[in-house]
Amino acid sequence: MAALLSWLQLRSQGGAFVLRMEDVDTGRSRQHFADSIVHDLTWLGLDWDEGPDAGGHAGPYVQSQRLELYREALDKLQAQGLLYSCYCSRADILAAPSAPHGLSAEGPLYPGTCRHLSQSEQQLKARTKTPSLRFKVKERFPGFQDDILGPIEINGYASSDFVVRRADGIYAYQLAVVVDDAAMGITDVFRGADLLDSTPRQLMLYEALELTPPRFAHFPLLLDEKGNRLAKRTQGLSIRELRQRGVSPRRIVGWLAWITGLIGSLQELSPQELIPLFSMEHVPKEPVMLTPDVLNLL
Incomplete structure (x- = not known):
């Protein structure tokens, strides 16, 4: 459909x-x-x-x-200090007492456990686990206009830091589609409402990478x-x-x-x-x- x-x-x-x-x-x-x-x-x-x-x-x-394009975008985000290493597994996130309630398209919402680790703490964790890379979400981000659903406010479902490169080195969907849509001159994205919570995150990446976002419609x-x-x-x-x-x-x-x-x-x-x-x-x-x-x- x-x-x-x-x-x-x-x-x-x-x-x-x-x-x-x-x-x-x-x-x-x-x-x-x-x-x-x-x-x-x-x-x-x-x-x-x-x-x-x-x-x-x-x-x-x-x-x-197109992996080289994703690596270049990741380097640009890293240079701005917008990424950090995360050593948490899915089980760690679910078990965290401070974890936000609910799930996003990527799974459980992240409580920010690794966002403020000291350098020594990161070095200690890196001895036993390869980290993923998470994007630092702003405390406040404007909503957007959906061509089907109308005004969409940004709230809890998009408020947690999200993965842009997994621990196994695979680039995340959020980063890849932003890079590709911008490079391919995509002006309109039409997709299912199950991806609605991805849109605020992608808009944050568009802004950070200084790219022009398309219009979004979610059926x-x-x-x-x-x-x-x-x-x-x-x-x-x-x-x-x-x-x-x-x-x-x-x-x-x-x-x-x-x-x-x-x-x-x-x-x-x-x-x-x-x-x-x-x-x-x-x-x-x-x-x-x-x-x-x-x-x-x-």
């Missing part, structure tokens, strides 16, 4: 669509996953102006081939009838599974447009036919509840 809505947003404005493979976490990324994404999007009728197969002025469009999540996030792994809703069941791409595209309010009744349509029908005003602001009857219409 994210790819379709993002594609429609850009195409309806005459914009260029960029496909980027975010495989910076090399331990979890596999080439066949990337190949599957390209195949699924093409099968649905989506295309792109720049990408791994299409080329473009800002390539490469594969994050694992609500799809939920089952019990209010739980719809899991494609358990609902048989992956493009591959639907294709194997014989569901046509026009059926899938029309169904997605219908459940998100772009069209008033279920129809079979191509992405191109939806372009003149797309409006940000039609995208729902609240989570979309999908009952078994609605799911069975696929």
